[in-house]
Amino acid sequence: MSPVLEATGLGIRYRRTWALRDCSLSLPAGRVAALVGPNGAGKTTLMHAAVGLLRPRSGGVRVAGTAAFVAQDKPLYDGFSVADMLTFGRRTNARWDQASAVDRLAGLGIPLERKVSGLSGGQRAQVAVTMALAGRPDLLILDEPLANLDPLARHDVMRSIMAEVADRELTVLLSSHVVSDLEETCDWLIVLNGGRLQVSGDIEELLQEHLVLTGPREATAAGVRVVSERRTGRQTGMLVRGPLPPDPRWRARHPGLEELVMGYLRSPESAALPRPAGVDA
Numbered sequence: 001m002s003p004v005l006e007a008t009g010l011g012i013r014y015r016r017t018w019a020l021r022d023c024s025l026s027l028p029a030g031r032v033a034a035l036v037g038p039n040g041a042g043k044t045t046l047m048h049a050a051v052g053l054l055r056p057r058s059g060g061v062r063v064a065g066t067a068a069f070v071a072q073d074k075p076l077y078d079g080f081s082v083a084d085m086l087t088f089g090r091r092t093n094a095r096w097d098q099a100s101a102v103d104r105l106a107g108l109g110i111p112l113e114r115k116v117s118g119l120s121g122g123q124r125a126q127v128a129v130t131m132a133l134a135g136r137p138d139l140l141i142l143d144e145p146l147a148n149l150d151p152l153a154r155h156d157v158m159r160s161i162m163a164e165v166a167d168r169e170l171t172v173l174l175s176s177h178v179v180s181d182l183e184e185t186c187d188w189l190i191v192l193n194g195g196r197l198q199v200s201g202d203i204e205e206l207l208q209e210h211l212v213l214t215g216p217r218e219a220t221a222a223g224v225r226v227v228s229e230r231r232t233g234r235q236t237g238m239l240v241r242g243p244l245p246p247d248p249r250w251r252a253r254h255p256g257l258e259e260l261v262m263g264y265l266r267s268p269e270s271a272a273l274p275r276p277a278g279v280d281a
């Protein structure tokens with residue numbers, strides 16, 4: 001699959017602070033990618049750069065096709081009705097698909113005559129996503145679409161995004177702090193930490209190629225790539241990338257998504273990235 005989003009050596013700086021450094025990633029078409037990382041990791045910066053709101057200081061980022069961006073605060077005009085928002089969208093977007101936007105809102109039970117100021121947080125998120133989708137983008141970028149929503153609304157927003165992905169060729173990049181929200185829906189993982197890219201890859205493959213090892217302190221893990229290590233009392237726990245080490249004292253299982261993410265975030269120097277073309281292991 002050709003990439004819809006491609007960053008090469010991307011560096012973004014705000015005055016003296018590098019918010020993103022040497023970031024190279026490639027997101028294939030049709031994927032739903034989770035962008036995770038702690039506060040200040042550079043997630044919003046990457047998204048802003050992708051939609052052209054920030055200019056790279058080094059390298060570059062390219063979107064194949066059109067991108068729609070829903071910012072963290074889901075900007076909608078409080079004084080407008082939902083119908084007014086759609087009219088605004090139609091006037092400012094040449095590719096606008098009014099019928100699908102109206103259908104989508106009807107399916108969600110959001111009345112067109114309702115004032116934006118009278119929408120719940122979940123409905124606001126749904127209207128913002130509907131507006132973004134009505135422009136028929138190839139790439140939908142959502143900056144923390146689930147923030148401040150209750151569990152039911154989070155589930156509904158994710159489900160409605162997934163319905164769009166199933167219906168047509170759409171690639172999604174969404175950031176979140178809550179990994180468990182992404183587990184069911186995302187199939188690609190991007191981890192940023194302190195402005196550096198740590199992980200970019202297919203979630204299923206990443207989970208398969210990593211192991212959580214537990215064993216006594218003395219157990220040895222020669223020949224495996226240790227992502228992170230925790231020692232408690234006489235036990236050692238490790239997240240490793242690669243095959244099971246020969247020491248029979250290890251108990252091994254594959255990690256869950258949250259464990260994988262936490263393992264990398266705990267060790268900012270570790271990375272699981274595709275090798276640049278032509279570079280051997």
Ligand SMILES: Nc1ncnc2c1ncn2[C@@H]1O[C@H](COP(=O)(O)OP(=O)(O)OP(=O)(O)O)[C@@H](O)[C@H]1O
Pocket residue numbers: 014015017018019037038039040041042043044045046
């Ligand atoms: N307008 C700005 N001026 C100066 N520094 C900024 C600006 N915006 C972001 N930064 C800095 O850039 C870095 C990355 O910020 P960014 O907002 O991209 O992180 P984030 O991963 O989206 O964080 P969060 O999860 O808190 O939203 C941080 O160190 C932040 O303080």
